Amino acid sequence: MLRCEEGQSGPSYESLQEVINRKSFRPSINLNTPTITNISFTLYAILGVNEKAQILTTFLWLRLYWFHEFLIWEPELCDDITKISLPVADLWTPDIIVYEFVDDDVSQACPYVYVNHTGHIRYDRMLRLVSACNLQIFSFPFDIQNCTFTFGSYMHTIKDVRVSPALSFKEMTENSKRYLQASGEWELVVILGDVDILNFGIDEWDIITFWVVIKRRPILYVVNLIIPSAFLMIIDILSFYLPPHSVDRSSFKMTLILGYTVFLLIMNDLLPSTANGTPLIGIYFSVCLALMVLSLLETVLITCVLHHNSMKYRPVPHWVQVLVIRFIARLICYSFPEDPLAKFEEKQDTNPWVAQSTESTSGQQIATNASGTMTLDVPELRQISQDLKEMSTYLSILRKEDHLQNQWCHVGYILDFLLFRIYLLIITGYALVIICMWCIWMNQ
Numbered sequence: 001m002l003r004c005e006e007g008q009s010g011p012s013y014e015s016l017q018e019v020i021n022r023k024s025f026r027p028s029i030n031l032n033t034p035t036i037t038n039i040s041f042t043l044y045a046i047l048g049v050n051e052k053a054q055i056l057t058t059f060l061w062l063r064l065y066w067f068h069e070f071l072i073w074e075p076e077l078c079d080d081i082t083k084i085s086l087p088v089a090d091l092w093t094p095d096i097i098v099y100e101f102v103d104d105d106v107s108q109a110c111p112y113v114y115v116n117h118t119g120h121i122r123y124d125r126m127l128r129l130v131s132a133c134n135l136q137i138f139s140f141p142f143d144i145q146n147c148t149f150t151f152g153s154y155m156h157t158i159k160d161v162r163v164s165p166a167l168s169f170k171e172m173t174e175n176s177k178r179y180l181q182a183s184g185e186w187e188l189v190v191i192l193g194d195v196d197i198l199n200f201g202i203d204e205w206d207i208i209t210f211w212v213v214i215k216r217r218p219i220l221y222v223v224n225l226i227i228p229s230a231f232l233m234i235i236d237i238l239s240f241y242l243p244p245h246s247v248d249r250s251s252f253k254m255t256l257i258l259g260y261t262v263f264l265l266i267m268n269d270l271l272p273s274t275a276n277g278t279p280l281i282g283i284y285f286s287v288c289l290a291l292m293v294l295s296l297l298e299t300v301l302i303t304c305v306l307h308h309n310s311m312k313y314r315p316v317p318h319w320v321q322v323l324v325i326r327f328i329a330r331l332i333c334y335s336f337p338e339d340p341l342a343k344f345e346e347k348q349d350t351n352p353w354v355a356q357s358t359e360s361t362s363g364q365q366i367a368t369n370a371s372g373t374m375t376l377d378v379p380e381l382r383q384i385s386q387d388l389k390e391m392s393t394y395l396s397i398l399r400k401e402d403h404l405q406n407q408w409c410h411v412g413y414i415l416d417f418l419l420f421r422i423y424l425l426i427i428t429g430y431a432l433v434i435i436c437m438w439c440i441w442m443n444q
Contacts, residue, residue: 002071004078011073011084019070020090026160027068027092034159037094038065038166039151039208043176046186046214047128049135049145051272055102056133056147058212061179064123065166066094072119085112088123094161099150099207103130137272140279141221142438144189145214152207158197162206169193169210185220189213225267225281229288232260233427236292240420244302244412253296260289284434291427298419306412329414332421 002011002019019027028035045059068091075082088111106128113123133147153161167175173191180188192211197204236256242249264285271282328334 002073002078004073009079010081011078016086019068022070023090023092025092026156027070029069032159034162035066035094036162036164037096037153038164039063039096040166040172041127041149041210042172042179043188043191043212044179046180046184046188049186051135051137054132054135056131056135056145058129058131060127060129062125062127063166064094064096064121064125066121066123068092068115068119068121070119071115071121073117075117078117082117084115086115087111088113091121093123095154095156096151096163097154098127098129098131099152100131100133100148101129102132137279138277139438140272140281141216141218141225143216143279145216147212147214149210149212150207151210152198152205156205158204158206163208164195165193165208172210185217186214187217189215221270221281225270226284228263229260229285230431232256232263233288233291236295237424237427239295240416240423244299244306244416250296250299250303253292253299257289257292257296260292264289280434280437287430291423291430295423298416298423302412302416302419305415306409324411324414328418329410332414332417334414334417 002015004010005012026035040063042061042063043058044061047057047059049056073081088109091113093113107126110123110125113121115121129149131147131149133145135145137143152163165172169191172193173188176188176191190213192213193209195206195208198207236253239249239252239256242252272279
């Protein structure tokens with residue numbers, strides 16, 4: 001026990017010097033009695049998360065308590081002094097370390113400790129902790145990380161030093177949330193912990209493990225990554241309403257794919273990268289790019305159907321008529337527009353005046369020739385008749401070509417409608433799956 005002298009506040013310097021001279025020895029009268037160290041910390045800031053290196057950088061306010069059996073005095077005899085401060089370098093301190101520490105300790109050390117008259121010492125220090133953490137980034141940017149801080153003695157076994165939490169884990173969580181000043185992309189969810197024994201060979205160490213659960217704020221990545229990508233996908237869907245027989249659709253889709261590729265190159269720095277796996281948002285971007293490429297291939301296919309086959313005036317195969325024009329058209333509720341050429345042909349086939357006028361003209365020609373009262377120029381009539389036949393043949397060829405072209409156009413339009421609806425269903429299903437997965441992770 002420390003001595004006190006009259007006229008002096010606090011323990012005497014001689015008695016304190018005796019304790020300081022024994023700083024190399026653990027402050028315990030009975031060496032079989034372990035020194036109990038109480039540990040608590042306040043998470044003040046989350047400085048950074050390096051997904052590639054699997055490193056978490058935090059800033060802690062660390063507080064240690066332990067009992068020094070030689071620093072005890074009576075306050076009544078020492079002018080009611082109950083607490084003094086002493087240099088930490090002059091006292092024995094427990095060698096408490098963080099087992100996940102992977103960098104040099106560049107924290108600013110506090111040079112003093114508070115000593116209570118009961119012998120309990122409080123040591124506060126600021127700790128910039130660079131710790132290893134198993135980061136799971138599959139659900140990025142809605143990921144929740146669980147990192148461990150394991151505190152324990154580096155050299156002293158369980159027979160010499162025991163550790164225990166100084167505060168409840170709920171109080172540590174509330175204090176950290178109250179003082180967490182970093183308004184970055186991470187927020188604290190909860191701090192949990194447990195006391196355990198580390199076995200290594202024949203020795204045992206007393207350790208306390210804290211689980212720090214942090215959650216990423218996704219608003220930055222939603223605004224800069226997900227929403228622009230969704231807008232580009234919506235524009236790609238709306239591009240199907242451009243005329244399929246126009247080359248503007250294919251050039252528009254190629255420009256859209258180029259813009260999406262540039263967008264991915266610019267935003268590549270915002271995506272985390274690890275060797276363990278790829279985040280879901282990276283798969284999302286890859287699938288979106290693949291869907292755009294499929295959309296361009298669909299446009300190329302429809303353009304080939306509309307231009308290549310119709311320009312050669314090939315007849316539509318029978319199996320294409322049965323499969324596309326009859327079955328698929330009914331499946332997608334495709335409505336055929338009215339064909340004015342077909343109506344014109346029907347009117348010509350059902351017009352009785354054409355045949356009657358021909359018969360009357362021939363009858364008039366026979367009657368006139370029999371009576372001999374009127375003579376007609378027969379070579380001119382033959383020339384006119386031949387010209388009319390050529391014109392009729394040419395018009396028939398034109399009507400046939402127009403009919404074939406209209407058939408191929410209907411085939412192209414039906415396939416375009418079918419592929420567009422399949423494309424729309426795929427995008428809708430894919431978007432619903434992604435949104436549901438992210439909503440589940442956000443509500444965890």
